[in-house]
Amino acid sequence: METLVLNQQHVAKLVGNSGRDQLMDLMIERLRAAFTADSRGNTPAREGFVRCPGDTGVLEWMPFHQPGQSVTIKTVGYTPSNPTERRLPTIIGSLARYDDVTGSLVAISDGILPTAIRTGAASAVASSLLAKADSEVLGLVGAGAQAVTQAHALSRVFPLKEILVYDVEPAHAASFADRVEFLGLDVRVVELAEIEARADIICTVTSVGVGDGPVLSGENLKPHVHINAIGADLIGKFELPQALLKSAFVTVDHVEQSLREGEGQQLTKDDLGPELMDLCARPELADGLRERVTVFDSTGFALEDHVALDVLIELAEEAGIGDRVSLEHLPADALDPYSFQ
Structure with a gap:
């Protein structure tokens, strides 16, 4: 039984063949369909452990199970010091992908690019329900890798004209325009106050430390602003006041x-509105x-990774x-581990 392996070069070739826009559009379409169908099943919260004490590095695993069909598991390392100290991605x-009947490994793939794309696509799905359809100004708080796919995904579903960028690392903000040049949009590095005052949609995509939030003041926001809060993914870490x-x-x-490690840490379950899947299934909600002001707390869960791997396998085949x-x-003999075919 063979395993499909999609390495860095294969994933790059898939993006080249499909084109960035087509790949993002497909991811948005498939995520929206999965959310609308309420395909979450029994998707547990991710688990993991802290590594590299002092660096807030973690290693986590995120499983998704389709009974009788397949199991998808993502293992992910989060290391905020990677970009500056090692020139590696934070994530x-x-x-x-495993066969649920036999337990055999069906496919294994890079998870870095799929994670970035599916996270942007999830924000596009949420924003298309909650943000004004004519939103033109996108504000990004944090200008790292995730900010690129947030901007890309939102540009596919809104008539964006301008992107306002702020980052505590000036070099990250300064290089952002070059990294999203393919979008053909006006990009300006601004102070945080201008993002809060002018943006129709805001994405917070930071590596803010545990206990160091929030990264937005929440003052002088547009009365209709929609916020995609992406960065909260550890206990004690949050981006919004x-x-x-x-x-x-x-x-x-x-x-x-969300309640354990997202923005929901600051709330109770009763403070939350219908889940994103419920909004997709019943858009009248x-x-x-x-x-009014709306927030999507995007902690990222395993169904999204399952859909992302589905897309990669489909395109690869x-x-x-x-x-x-x-x-x-x-x-050769299933009862003899020392027999070889």
């Missing part, structure tokens, strides 16, 4: 994760919300990209 991970959350409509992708290797030892 490094891999995706694995509690007063803003308490006054806003808040939807989440995964209630348990979002009626009237575009005129269509294009004949990827290596097929006999990775697992399947003995």
Whole structure:
């Protein structure tokens, strides 16, 4: 039995073949369909452990189970010091797909690019329900890797004309325009106050430390602003002020994760509105919300990774990209581990 392996070069070829826009559009479409169908199943909250004490580095695993069909597991390392100290991404991970009947490894893939794309796509799905359809100004608080795919995804569903960028690392903000040049949009580095005052949609995509939030003041926001809060992913880490959350409509992708390590840490379950999946399945629940402040607390959960891997496998099979290797030892005699085929 062979395993499909999609390495860095294969994933790059898939993006080149499909084009960035087509790949992002497909991811948005598939996530919206999965959310609308309420395909969450029994998706547990991610688990993990702290490593590299003092660096807030963690290693986590995120499983998704389709009974009788497949299991998808993402392992992901979060290391905020990576970009500056090692020139590596903050988020490094891999995706694995198992056959639910036999337990065999069906596919293994890079998880770095799929994570970035599916996170942007999830924000696009949420924003299309909660932000004003004519939103033109996007504000980004944090200008790292995730900010690129947030801008890309939102540009696919809104008539954006301007991107306002702020980062505590001036070099990150200064290089952002070059990294999103393919969008053909006006990008300006500004102070945080201008983002809060002018943006129709704000994405907070930071590596703010535990206990160091919030990164927004919540003052002088447009009365209809929609915020995608992406960065909160550890206990004690949050990006938005509690007063803003308490006054806003808040939807989440995964209630348990939000309450434990997302913006929901500052709230109770009763403070949360319908989950994103419920909004997708019943868009009438979002009626009237575009005129008020709304928040999507995006902690990222395993269904999104399952959909992302589905997309990569589909594109790989269509294009004949990827290596097929006999990775697992399947003995000639199933009862004798020392027999070889």
